[in-house]
Amino acid sequence: MLNALLAMAAIAILLGAVLGYAAIKFRVEGNPLVDKIDAVLPQTQCGQCGFPGCKPYATAIAEGVADINLCPPGGDEGIHKLADLLGMEYKPFGGATQPKPKSVAIIDESNCIGCTLCIQACPVDAIVGAAKQMHTIIASECTGCELCVPPCPVDCISMVPIEESIANWKWKYPVYALTASK
Amino acid sequence: MRTLYQFHGGIHPPTNKTQSNHTPIKQASLPSKLVIPLHQHVGSSAKPIVEAGQRVLKGELIGAPDGHLSSAVHAPTSGTISAIDMQIVAHPSGIPDLCITLIPDGLDEWIHREPCDDWCALSHTELRHRLRQAGVVGLGGAVFPSDVKLYSHKHKIKTLVLNGAECEPYITCDDLLMRERATEILQGAQIMRALLYAEEVLIGIEDNKPEAIAAMRAAVTEGCHERMEVVAVPTIYPGGGAKQLIRVLTGIEVAAGVRSTNLGVQCFNVATAYSAWRAIGHSEPLISRIVTITGNVGHPQNFEALIGTPMDELVAQAQPLPGTTGYIMGGPMMGVLMPSMQVGVIKATNCIIAAAKNLFPAPAPALPCIRCTRCAEVCPSELQPQELYWFSKAKNLDKAEDYHLFDCIECGACSYVCPSNIPLVQYYRFAKSEIWAQEASQKAADAARERHEFRESRIEREKREKAEKLAAKEKAAIEARALRAETPQAVVSSARPDADPENTMQLKIQLAIDHAKEQAAAIKPKNTEQLTPQQLAEIADIEARRARVREIAKDVTHIDGHS
Incomplete structure (x- = not known):
């Protein structure tokens, strides 16, 4: 009887130690x-x-x-x-800004004065340029966030919606009428 | 006799090949213009290397391959480049793409060519380079750059399969090519075999093309080609699919997500082998191909047409009949309706069917799916098309992918047998392109996240470095002062410089002022010698004015300070 209790207690302590070690060793940082x-x-x-x-x-x-x-x-x-x-219920869009078609920013290079304000605003470093040098946008890296538009003192940045091309064209969802049997 | 195997499913649609396979291949007449798209192949678009107004010769490179997976584009005849712009191309979307327009001058003047008698002397790298520069791509429909497919090491590929099955109804271009140019196809096959170190070559031809089989067999015997066999395979659609033909000829089943090369087999279309030979042996780039013109025309036949020939000009040579509603590129099973009748022939154009109401009546209205699974019975990829339809229709894309949507070869056998007339393939195409688009946007999002995180960490690092630099500078200044203090002054203050920040600051300011004074003293106004009294008077006048302004400025700051 005592032996059994001791054995159980020993196993409990051992497993507890393993669990405790695992909790420290495999701790997940952050959420x-x-x-x-x-x-x-x-x-x-x-x-x-x-x-x-x-x-x-x-x-x-x-x-x-x-x-x-x-x-x-x-x-x-x-x-x-x-x-x-x-695991939540779907809700219709409820933000302040309405969704728009995806676009990229384009700098009108002839008007750019090279102030670097847009470069500082771009969250993904998609604008190339230096002080008093013309800036330009790396279109492939631009996320279309529009954050570069307000800081521009000469309003030379515009947002251009991405046009459909053969590369991004998609087959359309087939639409046809279902007919009821007569 | 070779043992042949079977693949799952398949159908027997009316072949409709006899209309166009009685007449020999005819050279198409020179069109009024050629519209040559720069993106005719899988991979990145070719880069235009000519200018509008430039005269080019037949076979001259006009679009250079850009990147590893790309192919070259050449001028199909001599003439003048009239434009490099966006034009509607042979693509179901009808979206314009970059094209080079060439106005032929009628001379058909070739660029300098260097025919190669002994290609065996060339290195494999050189051969591949020549194929790439000649713009050789898969002509069976996939238009995959051939040089990329012809890369292998020893003992990897056992069998080279040449695909001459041509299973799709109406199309006879490969049939006629094999009948008329069998020797050259085999020459190309020899080059391919050498590049792949393949042991044997199997040429699969459906048994509804006895003339082609006979011609190819004769060419094999005549050319004394060893371990090269022409195999007649049963006529069943889609027996010309690469995986299906490999299965029939070798018994190897190419599983989902596995490349046939990993199983020792590589597959090419017969027309690709032909153009590979033209490119290596005759130094002729891929500037023309055999196109079947059939459907609503008086004289259906095959033409050797230059790439870029407007489709309506080509069809006009086969006595078009009234009532044509549009052109289908490819066959009736897998072909796509062209957005315009004027689009140019591309490397993938094996067939143009002039569609008319009597040939292709409007499909019967689609009814709901009754889950009869006849589609599953005929699916050559052993999929469950009724499930794929279900998930694609519900836009449940993850589930469709789980059911191996991407193993679907879009052969259309399922739609063909569907008793409810559901356009099944359209759903699969929709689901596939939707998944590709999602993958692309996910990739873009991941890249944006990475860039954003990098930027954040960079800003953090810059801030830290700035602070460190400042600290180091301050420390250096303190040390310098301590060093100076040691010599003439008492050691008291310099012993504990940290305890005296105000002193440090004052010292710094003093140093800065001294420095500025020194600089000011160093600058001497120029042109101050040998001045006329008049000039001196002017200077005095200006100085007086400056002094007055300074006085005023002082007063203003004084007032400002009070208010």
């Missing part, structure tokens, strides 16, 4: 949920949700501070994805 949410967000870093970037918005959602329907670039599809991820 993994934030990263999961961040992976779903479109990473435009535009701040149109009211938070200063995608990560802060993801953190706010994870903490339950922000709603899931505030991201305009993510659109309806993004809300569906977030709802799926978090």
Whole structure:
């Protein structure tokens, strides 16, 4: 009887020690949920949700501070994805800025005075230029966040919607009428 | 007799090949203009290297390959480049793409060519380079750059399969090519075999093309080609699919996500082998191809057409009949409707069917899916098309991918047998392009995240470095003062410089003022000697004015300070 109790106690202590060690050794830094949410967000870093970037918005959602329907670039599809991820009900878009077609910024280079203000505003370093030198946008890296537009003192940046090309063309969803049997 | 294998499913649609396979290949007449797209192949678009107004010779490079997976584009005849602009191309979207327009001068003057009698003397790298520079791509429909596919090391590839099955109805271009140019196809196959170190060559031809089989067999015997066999395979659609033909000929089943080369087989279309030979042996780039013109025309036949020939000009040579509603590029099963009748022939154009109401009546209205699974019975990729349809229709894309949507070769066998007339392939195409678009945007988002995080960390680092620099500077200044203090002054204050920040600050300011004074003293006004009295008077006048202004400025600051 005593032997059995001792054996059980020894096993309990041993397993407890293993669990305790594992808790320290495999400790997860930060909140993994934030990263999961961040992976779903479109990473435009535009701040149109009211938070200063995608990560802060993801953190706010994870903490339950922000709603899931505030991201305009993510659109309806993004809300569906977030709802799926978090096991929440889908909500129609409820942010301040309405979703727009994806666009890229274009600098009118003849008007650029080389003030570097847009470079400082760009969250993804997609603008090339130096002080008193013409600036230009690396279109392939531009997320279309529009953050460079307001700081420009000469209003030489415009947002141009991405046109459909053969490279990004998609087959359309087949639409045909179903006919009822007579 | 070779043992042949079977693949799952397949259908037997009416072949409709006899209309166009009785007449020999005809050289198409020179068109009024050629519209040559720069993106005719898989991979990145070719870069235009000519200017509008420039005269080019036949076979001259006009679009250079850009990147590893790309191909060259050449002038199909001599003439003048009239424009390099966006034009509608042979693509179902109808979206314009970059094209070079060439107005032929009628001389058909070749660029200097260097025919190669002994290609065996060339290195494999050189051969591949020549194929790339000649713009040789897969002519079976996939238009994949051939030089990339012809890369292998020893003992990797056992079998080279030449695809002459041509299973799709109406199309006869490969049939006629094999009948008329069998020897040259085999020459190309020899080059391909050498590049791949392949042991044997199997040429699969469907048994509804006895003339082609006979011609190819005769060419094999005549050329004394060893370990090269022409195999007649049963006529069943889609027996000309690469995976299906490999299965029939070798029994190897190419699993999902596996390349056939990893299983020791590589597959090329017969027309690709032909153009590979023209490129190496005759130094002729890929500037023309055989195109079947059939459908609503009086004399369906095959033409050797220059790349870029407007389709309507080509069809006009086959006595078009009234009532044509549009052109289908490719066959009736997998072909796509062209957005315009004027688009240019591209390297992928194996067939142009003039569509008319009597040939292709409007499809019967689609009914709901009754889950009869006849589609699953005929699917050559052994998929569950009814499930794929279900998920694609519901836009449940993850699920569709789980059901191996990307193994679908879009052969259309499922739509063909569907008793509810559902355009199944359209759903699969929609789902595939939707998934590709999502993948692309995910990739872009990941890149943006990485760049953003890098920027954040860079700003952080810059801040830290700045602070460190400042600290180091201050420390250096203190040390310098300590060093100076040691010599003439008492050691008291310099012993503990940290305790005396105000002193340090004052010292710094003093140093700065001294420095500024020194600089000011160093600068001497120029042109101050040998001045006329008049000039001196002027200077005095200016100085007086300056002094007055200074007085005023002082007063203003005085007032400001009070208010």
